[in-house]
Amino acid sequence: MIDNLLIGFGAFSDPLVFIGLLVGAFLGYLIGAIPGLGPTLGVSLLIPFTYSVDPLVAVVTLVSLYAAAEYGGAISAILINSPGTAAAVATSWDGYPLTQQGKAGLALNVSIISSGIGIFISTILLFFTAVPLSEFALNFGPEAYFSLAVMGLSLVSIFSTGSLIKGGIAMMVGLGLATIGLDAQSGVPRFAFDPEFFEGLPLVPALLGLFALSEVLCMIEQSNTPQHESSKMSGIFVVPAKVYYNLKLTLLRSSLMGYVIGIIPGAGASIASFLSYGIAKRVSKTPEKFGHGSLEGISASESANNAAVSGALAPLLALGIPGSPTTAIIIGALMIHGIQPGPLLFTMNPEVPFTIFASLWISVPVMVLIGLLGAKYWAKVADVPRSILASIVACICLMGAYSSENSMFPVYITIAFGILGYVFRKADIPLAPIVLALVLGEMLETNFRRAVVISGGDYWVFFQKPLSLILLSIAIISFLVPLIKWIRRNKNI
Amino acid sequence: MKKTISAALLETPLKLSFRGLEAVVSVLLLSLSILYLLEALPLLSVTSGGKVGPGNFPLGIACIAIALTSLLLIMSLSKRYGLHDARKVTFDRxxxxxxxxxxxxxxxxxxxxxxxxxxxxxxxxxxxxxxxxxxxxxxxxxxxxxxxxxxxxxxxxxxxxx
Incomplete structure (x- = not known):
């Protein structure tokens, strides 16, 4: 394991890998600082630029963008009370009051350093859990993989929306789209009305449409709402060490929580941040300060939402299961480069996961420095007019789609999914389950068919093996609990 | 004055009943699910050596999708949940x-x-x-x-x- 870790750190002897990390960090801050854009959109927009680079450079760039976007989300939350990402909402509750008190520098310093500590601690946890998890997963049979994918999808569908039905519909849309193309086992074309569809629905153009192009339409819609003016800051570099000594328990607890919540498919950075904030308030000696400029509140929220980034990478690397839309897109990017995430990744391509671990650790000082030195510039980014942002995003989307195959077919897919994404956003149908189902669909079907064939046509095989039974039970419970709550809530209407 | 009126007209937000939009979307998705089911049915006759052919999985998806979209449609049109819901979806600009x-x-x-x-x-x-x-x-x-x-x-x- 240590040898592999050295290989991971050794990858940074290639200057391109380090440049990739810097570019990812820079773009991540940029994307994170702009309210409305987030890591999912950032990663999808960056994928077209990674087609022609080395897989390691591509992975490091995408992962550092993902992490940096969570750092950057706090900047606009603190300075203009407009969180750059959903996970930074809790940060704004205490960050903005501190800005109003003239302590924006202190708030930013605590948020950036807490983010760094969150990533650092959670990557240690990732390192020590992902490898054993992948070794354990090597013993998984097809029935366990099927059940694992079902559990992942069910949790995502429930966490990503308030409505069980809409989450389920989104999941079915994704699964239905995943069946388009030639059937891998029989070679029969399914739902492929044009030969272009024989290889299946192209993932990257679909993602660009769903997350980025639909956002362009939302930006046009919101273009008459006033943009905030950024505030001035001072004292970002003069924070006494005592502040962090007092926050040590909060930082440790929130990083642990963030990592664990990040592992759960669908839970993600925002739930980690809210839960961690809530617990920090409950155990704090000064709970009355929360909401009025508590440093504990900022550090709890920021360390948890960044720790969730490493958490979300654990199921991706060890099991090949994406825990969030962003990691689903990263899986798509890995597949483009011929890398299949999952338990075999650690034996077939160990340089990939270990370079990711190394990059997360190396990214800590890099991102803290970029954040602290450039804080006032990142704050200005939020002032960029929406009209310019919308134009840039739309152009990159369509050009990125075209460049994926040098043909017009992916462009049409992007446009269609862009409009679909906008309509779904308006109807409150979540997009995350669509992407996850699209990515997991093939794995789900292949393992389902394989398990049934091996068992000689016995569909009960999924309930006979203990691991599969546990995973399916979690999936069933995760569907039943909100259903029971809903029935109880509506009983007295 | 003329410019103001035309600008105001262009800027007027379109407000729809949330449940109405839900009903429209569920009808569209229900239709697509039925089409998907009709395309999946002929695949059932294709066998691939095992008991589960290329049509079984899509058939399952189609059935669940039809059930869920029908449920959403019923809920958005029902008196108890849908028609009394006064929420609006605003399409600004x-x-x-x-x-x-x-x-x-x-x-x-x-x-x-x-x-x-x-x-x-x-x-x-x-x-x-x-x-x-x-x-x-x-x-x-x-x-x-x-x-x-x-x-x-x-x-x-x-x-x-x-």
Whole structure:
């Protein structure tokens, strides 16, 4: 394991890998600082630029963008009370009051350093859990993989929306789209009305449409709402060490929580941040300060939402299961480069996961420095007019789609999914389950068919093996609990 | 005065009942699910050596999708849950969003023939106009975006245009 870790750190002897990390960090801050854009959109927009680079450079760039976007989300939350990402909402509750008190520098310093500590601690946890998890997963049979994918999808569908039905519909849309193309086992074309569809629905153009192009339409819609003016800051570099000594328990607890919540498919950075904030308030000696400029509140929220980034990478690397839309897109990017995430990744391509671990650790000082030195510039980014942002995003989307195959077919897919994404956003149908189902669909079907064939046509095989039974039970419970709550809530209407 | 009225007309938000929109979307998805089911049924006759052929999984998806979309439709139309729900979905600047979508479709579909410089230029102009951008910025920024996209994709990444 240590040898592999050295290989991971050794990858940074290639200057391109380090440049990739810097570019990812820079773009991540940029994307994170702009309210409305987030890591999912950032990663999808960056994928077209990674087609022609080395897989390691591509992975490091995408992962550092993902992490940096969570750092950057706090900047606009603190300075203009407009969180750059959903996970930074809790940060704004205490960050903005501190800005109003003239302590924006202190708030930013605590948020950036807490983010760094969150990533650092959670990557240690990732390192020590992902490898054993992948070794354990090597013993998984097809029935366990099927059940694992079902559990992942069910949790995502429930966490990503308030409505069980809409989450389920989104999941079915994704699964239905995943069946388009030639059937891998029989070679029969399914739902492929044009030969272009024989290889299946192209993932990257679909993602660009769903997350980025639909956002362009939302930006046009919101273009008459006033943009905030950024505030001035001072004292970002003069924070006494005592502040962090007092926050040590909060930082440790929130990083642990963030990592664990990040592992759960669908839970993600925002739930980690809210839960961690809530617990920090409950155990704090000064709970009355929360909401009025508590440093504990900022550090709890920021360390948890960044720790969730490493958490979300654990199921991706060890099991090949994406825990969030962003990691689903990263899986798509890995597949483009011929890398299949999952338990075999650690034996077939160990340089990939270990370079990711190394990059997360190396990214800590890099991102803290970029954040602290450039804080006032990142704050200005939020002032960029929406009209310019919308134009840039739309152009990159369509050009990125075209460049994926040098043909017009992916462009049409992007446009269609862009409009679909906008309509779904308006109807409150979540997009995350669509992407996850699209990515997991093939794995789900292949393992389902394989398990049934091996068992000689016995569909009960999924309930006979203990691991599969546990995973399916979690999936069933995760569907039943909100259903029971809903029935109880509506009983007295 | 005339300008104000036309501007106000363009800016008027479109307000729809949330449950109404839900009903429309569920009808569309239900229709698509039924079409999907009809396409999946012939696949059931194809066998691939095992008991589960290429049609079984899509059949399952179609059945669950039909059940869920029907449930959503019933709920959005039912008196108990849907009709008493006064929530509204606001489509702010609906006409501009529609113009924006039309521009994206038109320019996007001509991307290969317009090329990596002119397509982004025209599209950026259209989208910026839809975002209420007027004046000098509307003239200066789009060609810069076109130039940047050309440099990035064609010169740096080597994307080929016929």
């Amino acid at each position: 609906a006409l501009f969003v529609l113009f924006g979508a039309v521009i994206i479709i038109l320019i996007g579909s001509q991307l290969a023939s317009l090329g990596a410089f002119f397509a982004p230029w025209i599209m950026a102009t259209g989208i910026m106009f839809c975002c209420q951008e007027r004046g000098l910025r509307l003239l200066v920024v789009p060609p810069c975006i076109g130039g940047a996209i050309y440099v990035l994709f064609v010169l740096a990444l080597g994307v080929y245009f016929p």
